[in-house]
Amino acid sequence: MxxxxxxxxxxxxxxxxxxxxxxxxxxxxxxxxxxxxxxxxxxxxxxxxxxxxxxxxxxxxxxxxxxxxxxxxxxxxxxxxxxxxxxxxxxxxxxxxxxxxxxxxxxxxxxxxAAMGEARWGAGQGLGDLAYVTVGTGVGAGMIAHGRPVDGMTHSELGHIRPPRLPGDDWGGACPFHGACVEGLAAGPAIAARTGMKGETLSLDDPAWDTVVDALSHLFATLTLTGVPRRIVLGGGVMVGNPDLLPRLRRATAANLNGYVALPQVQEMETFIVPAALGxxxxxxxxxxxxxxxxxxxxxxx
Missing domain, CATH: 3.30.420.40 (ATPase, nucleotide binding domain)
Structure with a gap:
């Protein structure tokens, strides 16, 4: 069989x-x-x-x-x-x-x-190369190249890279290891620590979302610059039920890249950064x- x-x-x-x-x-x-x-x-x-x-x-x-x-x-x-x-x-x-x-x-x-599942049957179906990013209790990123995980000595911990900070934002972040890394700025517990509210109850015009979008878009740009993903698939509790984040993330990622990766697969942001399909x-x-x-x-x- x-x-x-x-x-x-x-x-x-x-x-x-x-x-x-x-x-x-x-x-x-x-x-x-x-x-x-x-x-x-x-x-x-x-x-x-x-x-x-x-x-x-x-x-x-x-x-x-x-x-x-x-x-x-x-x-x-x-x-x-x-x-x-x-x-x-x-x-x-x-x-x-x-x-x-x-x-x-x-x-x-x-x-x-989750990346392997989305690559086989979900939002990355038919693509051998993609990244899956979960934004929930933590922030994690998994990359697939030629249908197999991109790893070596260990797996990536790209949720813990430190992005540039927005002007005037000196909040220390919520990560116990790195403070204001992507996870410490954009994960669910970071949103709650900063605002006193869970992301699902936070007003869409709250300025805390600016930090979330900025941190995540720098992560997505970093993933893109590795040359691996033909698509970035997003999952996790912060993303689910918050569709207004997606267009903001696409715009911010495009701005961070500033046209440097001149490939149609990347420049078509609506098909390059997409929600997960398998839930x-x-x-x-x-x-x-x-x-x-x-x-x-x-x-x-x-």
Missing amino acids: PTSERLIAGVELGGTKCIAILASGPDRILEEVRVPTTHPDETLPALEAALDGWREFAAIGVASFGPVSIDPQAGDYGQITSTPKPHWAYTDVAKRLKARYGVPVGFHSDVVG GNAGPLGAVVLGEMALEERFTSA
Whole structure:
């Protein structure tokens, strides 16, 4: 049976909830379970209880909040590493699942998983090269080139670059590591820390949005200047339900680039920066793609 038709267990480990599906694609999701992300001694057994009942999958893919270790040669491969999330630092995930189920396990960051899902079935369908940016509890960016994640020693942390500041804006930012990085200026907690209100209740003409748009547009321009993405796909809670942000982000990104990347794919901002298409299924479906990749690598190396 082709790997694209085999059932894969796709697991998205999120900061507040975890989703596991048994699927081969968006049109063939046979099972789904959601469990809260509490303590790993509670959350992982709850996910395993669901997978134990399925038992028909050829591989497992895991797209996890991070930072995570993605280097297969590293001793801590498959672990969540120095996460600030209580109790989860250095939790082994991939090796635990492989030992329990005896199938190939693909493992990567949650944002790369979502990028893989959108590239295969969503807003990046048909494109081998794209970037996926999530703006929610944090800001993360995953890039895909030639259909595979762009990574090396580890995954990118582009949400933590420090953008130029708007004139007169000296707010220190909300990131505990970098203060006024993109995440510290534009993520949901940063908006709440600055204004005392959640983004979904903040007036569209509040000046705090100027900072959000400026920080994110510098991130998008930086992604564009890597030469990788043919499209930038946006997801996350700050973006969802706030369609007025999108045209502002397009205009600001074009202004930052100032015509330097003279390619029609980039200059057509309405098709270059787009909303995600898979919604809440981007992560678990991306995990399915990661599982497929692990299965293909096993066959290739056998």
